[in-house]
Amino acid sequence: MSPSEPDSANDSTVPSSAPSRLPAPLGRYALIAFVISAAAAAFGYVAGPLDPQRLTPERIVDHLQANGGLHPRYRRNHAKGVCVIGYFDSNGAAAAYSKAGVFARGRTPVVGRFALPGGNPYAPDGGVPIRSFALRFTQADGQQWRTGMNNMPVFPVATPQAFFEQLRAGAPDPATGKPDPARQKAFFAAHPETAAFRAWAKDRKPSASYATERYYGLNAFYFIDAAGARQAVRWRVEPDNGAATAPLTAQDHDVLADELDRRLAQGPLQWRLWVTLAAPGDPTADATRVWPSDRREIDAGRIVLARAQAQDAGACRDINYDPLILPDGIAGSDDPLLAARSSAYAESYRRRTAEEARAGGHPPKELPR
Amino acid sequence: MNRNDEVFWWPARVLHWLMALMIVSMLFIGAGMVATVSDKHTWLLALHKPLGISILALAVLRLTLRLLRKPPPLPVDLPLSQRFAAHASHWLLYALMFALPLIGWAMLSAGGYPVSLGAGVVLPPIAPFDPSVFALLRWLHRTLAYLLFATVLLHLAAALYHGLIRRDGVLRSMVWRRGVRDDGALPPASDEAGTSSVKDASVR
Numbered sequence: 001m002s003p004s005e006p007d008s009a010n011d012s013t014v015p016s017s018a019p020s021r022l023p024a025p026l027g028r029y030a031l032i033a034f035v036i037s038a039a040a041a042a043f044g045y046v047a048g049p050l051d052p053q054r055l056t057p058e059r060i061v062d063h064l065q066a067n068g069g070l071h072p073r074y075r076r077n078h079a080k081g082v083c084v085i086g087y088f089d090s091n092g093a094a095a096a097y098s099k100a101g102v103f104a105r106g107r108t109p110v111v112g113r114f115a116l117p118g119g120n121p122y123a124p125d126g127g128v129p130i131r132s133f134a135l136r137f138t139q140a141d142g143q144q145w146r147t148g149m150n151n152m153p154v155f156p157v158a159t160p161q162a163f164f165e166q167l168r169a170g171a172p173d174p175a176t177g178k179p180d181p182a183r184q185k186a187f188f189a190a191h192p193e194t195a196a197f198r199a200w201a202k203d204r205k206p207s208a209s210y211a212t213e214r215y216y217g218l219n220a221f222y223f224i225d226a227a228g229a230r231q232a233v234r235w236r237v238e239p240d241n242g243a244a245t246a247p248l249t250a251q252d253h254d255v256l257a258d259e260l261d262r263r264l265a266q267g268p269l270q271w272r273l274w275v276t277l278a279a280p281g282d283p284t285a286d287a288t289r290v291w292p293s294d295r296r297e298i299d300a301g302r303i304v305l306a307r308a309q310a311q312d313a314g315a316c317r318d319i320n321y322d323p324l325i326l327p328d329g330i331a332g333s334d335d336p337l338l339a340a341r342s343s344a345y346a347e348s349y350r351r352r353t354a355e356e357a358r359a360g361g362h363p364p365k366e367l368p369r
Numbered sequence: 370m371n372r373n374d375e376v377f378w379w380p381a382r383v384l385h386w387l388m389a390l391m392i393v394s395m396l397f398i399g400a401g402m403v404a405t406v407s408d409k410h411t412w413l414l415a416l417h418k419p420l421g422i423s424i425l426a427l428a429v430l431r432l433t434l435r436l437l438r439k440p441p442p443l444p445v446d447l448p449l450s451q452r453f454a455a456h457a458s459h460w461l462l463y464a465l466m467f468a469l470p471l472i473g474w475a476m477l478s479a480g481g482y483p484v485s486l487g488a489g490v491v492l493p494p495i496a497p498f499d500p501s502v503f504a505l506l507r508w509l510h511r512t513l514a515y516l517l518f519a520t521v522l523l524h525l526a527a528a529l530y531h532g533l534i535r536r537d538g539v540l541r542s543m544v545w546r547r548g549v550r551d552d553g554a555l556p557p558a559s560d561e562a563g564t565s566s567v568k569d570a571s572v573r
Binding site: 054057058318325357 | 397410411485500
């Protein structure tokens, strides 16, 4: 409180339109201090430090790092992978639903990346059945469509918070160095929405080739046509590269990248891009649920991969496959995972490029084991 | 004294308050968008880029106007140290108004990101695609944004100091007075308490 004079206190209680007496100087200094502190506190809240409960990209990436180990200059998730170069030949069929240049009839160059889940760039290829396929399409007008797809049709969880809890449940036990099965069991019991993913993973064997897998965009998006009409969609790519070979075992370490090279030496690899159109009422905010199988599907064209590059020096190395980098004509849906992926990928990219800069800009080398 | 010498001319005042709103919003948008995984991240980011480019364009206009017409002089009795702080902080504010949007633009370029302003508008890259350049600019963008926020707070504190403590007309030179002259007429009720015209007139 300011040591104000009695008459000035009286004045301030009079609800008059006349200008009130000025407060005493100490009160005015206090007012300045209050305004500045309030502004600084508001900033501290928005920026995070004064809101420690909030799930931030830092916390998610910290946990990915804790689970996969710290591997400087590598992605914090999907750390092990290989770059691929090719193009997309659009047949024009999706252009009725999206005005994006990529869907007009014609060819768009792509830089892609096949990868395994997890933050360990030295993980065995046969350790898990999950494979991912990321693509960056660059339109002639400079706009880009980036998508990160996985070979499962559904994501285990629907929200960033549940994903964070899943990461915590999968943290390695200090005693064994492996995730604690009891904690994981408890997580799945508490999250019945993971049932569809678990059913997919149950009998799934690790594929011996990136080329024979089908990859799903997982999240729902909107296509926007030239008139501005919005259609909820999901997409996937279907391989046209022959039958799958015998699956890998947990002992198979570095076979997928070599296998891809061998195939590409024989000729280009192809996938068909399928777009599924949602019917009204189909869930767009829940990546744990597929849409009914009778939904209309559009064959939008062919993705053709011509060659592969090692990820430590290839064109995909410095690309952040943020699923919300979209051209005009495609928009994100209300799926809460999309924003979380976008912000966590940005934080991962910030960390690994900072590590790259400190290393003097030399490409990271794959260490021999 | 001619009132035109005591207040900023109206285009400068319009730009000052418009850009104050934009820059403060921008600082909060930037701080918030990198600190959340919610959908706020998405729409704040979509706002951040076109707003940044607008600030850059207005900063060009503002600097041009500033060079075209001198601002009102500082009070003659202002201590030399405060006079220096006033000039230094103003030029720092101008420098950051230019630097932050340009660094943000260059940073996205170096990261290989399309610099999309929405509605299909994409700016050309102004830096090479290079992760080390990205990392440096990303760090600079954040560090200078914090510096800008600190400078804005200092600027605000100084303005309130002039308006509430010194009551020397410096704050009033940038605020709106519905065509009221300086020579003793009452300010509007919404005016700063400390910029009472009567008091100011007595100071002069």
